[in-house]
Amino acid sequence: MSDAAAAAPAAPTIDDDANWQRLHPATLALAIVKLGPRSVNFLPAVAALGFTGNWVWIVPALLAFLLISLVAAWLHWLRFRFLVGDDEIVIESGVLSRQHRTIPFDRIQDVSIEQGLVSRALGIAKVGFETGAGGKENDADLDAIALDAAQALRTTIRAHRSDAMPTTAAAASDATETAAEHGDRLLFAMTPRQLLLAGLFNFSLAALAVVGAAMQFFDDFLPFDFNIFSIRDWTGLAERYGLEQWVVAHRWVAAIGAALSLLLIGFASGIVTMFFANWDFRLTREPRALRRTRGLTTRTDVAVPVKRVQAAILLTGWFRRLFGWHELRLQSLASDGEKERDHQVVPFAKLDDIDLVLAEVAIARPAPDVAWQQSHSVIALGGLVGALAASTGGLVAVAFGQALGWFGPVVGLAIGAAALFGVRFHRWTDLGEQVAIRRGFWKPRLTLLPHASVQSVDLKSDFILRPLGLATLVFGVPGGSSLASHEIPAIPLATARDLRDRILTARARA
């Protein structure tokens, strides 16, 4: 405690135990809920007891497990405390090995608030502090405190930041200053109607694939011997109930019925996922950040500091593009939750709405009459080699008498055609302050990368590109996925060098 006070001499903190706060007691209830999934770990032990015939011990063992878990949760709760000072937040945690962490408010880039279904029922929320240190383990969170306390805490930290604003205002970019005048305002919201429309375009059979894979995987464990994805099982079922005559007679009806139910599942899963993820979606402009709240069961409240936006990514699909629907993601230093790397700030909107958001982060879409440059068609080579491999593999299988091998050349042809067709969609253009990179036909993707975000540039050539006088530019940009780096493939070497020089002379982004 005295360490905390010593670390912040400016803070007139009364070093008193009364100032320390605990997490909300309802956190313990949350711990009980979390026991559910965790008890799966315990299943092998139960099974072992069962197999060895010690049935009587199962209930006591379960009780002991429950008790130990609860005591552990309670100890964690007891040994976790935090102190909100004037300039910093101090968190002490750990049952056996104590951890003492001080985070100055100045270093907190933003505060996120997340509420799961149970948390909402209990009126508590998980508060995450984004420090921009990178890496999950570097970011602290309070899991969980009362919702109003969480909001108050965020207001405190934000207020502190805006107090500090005048001193840094001189260095701040124009964008921040103009925005500060406007204060908070709504940039984008999604009505249930829009959600439904977005959900319809969100058609996917991915959910089906997941269930299918799970059924395959757990086939041996399921209590019933039936795989909904196996035609043999269905015909078996039909035979058993004398339906087989009917199915054979009305083959087309059955086929259409199956197709319709597939379609229905695809649409339903698309709509359901859209509703769960983006219910009551609101994107607001705050003095320093774009703030997004969304979610039906799990509500998240995330802010993307405007100055830390590194690039904008505009996504669409080949079909929804015909109707002018797009999705906007912003690449920032922090990642969006655990799965997504880029922050989805507009899930589904027309370009006019997206332009409003882009203007806030000082990124512009290329004008429609801008001259795009194409990548060389040699980039189809990878796909063609894949196509060749698939075809040869399939034909070899056919040669060995496996009729399914014909699948290979068919897939190979499709891959090859797609590769050749997709080449035309690899384009880029330099807009002076930023580079725009377009790619993909199936899922068109437009990356808007400000020159100032680029930390390093690779100019790559290899034994295929070099004889053609080509090179690939790869940009090192903060944030985003390490797997999907921004690159402009196969452009003439002189052009690549020229572009590299222009990008590297750009000044750092505010």
Added chain:
Amino acid sequence: MTDTPAVHQTDPFDPEALNAAEGLDPVDPAFAQVLRIATALNLIPLAIGASVFDYLLIRHIEGPYGLITALAWLIAIIVILTFPSRRVARWGYKIGEGQLRVARGWLFRTDTIVPFVRVQHIDVGQGPVERWFGLSHLIVHTSGTHNSTVTLPGLPADLAAAMRETIRRHIQTDFA
């Protein structure tokens, strides 16, 4: 960065020309020895493994005993003797104009430029083998997800330290 067309720039059988054509400085030739030792440490266990496999299995099934052993050792020796010096010749770097340029490889050549102002922090490292030859490697960290570290090996230890100081000065002047 001359605008020489790529076709005239490189002769696959004259790796030295590569750096000269691109205006890069070569790394220390002693780095070849470091690479050679590293390659040897990788390949010799593999060759030994191949010999053991040969001895235990091929002889047992009365196959052509000795073929795999001979091939493994032949390849290992050729690779250890010839590859490192070629690889070293294809490393190049240039420091100046406010940026660090590191190029490597020939079959897959990557030419990286990091402006000094984008450098987050700098490491100068030295492994035991490098120490033996008085070499160090310089690692430059950027905040980019791609290229978060750029490594330049094969620098004389004093040069690496001097380069670190040069870059460090630039980082400081940027913040001032």
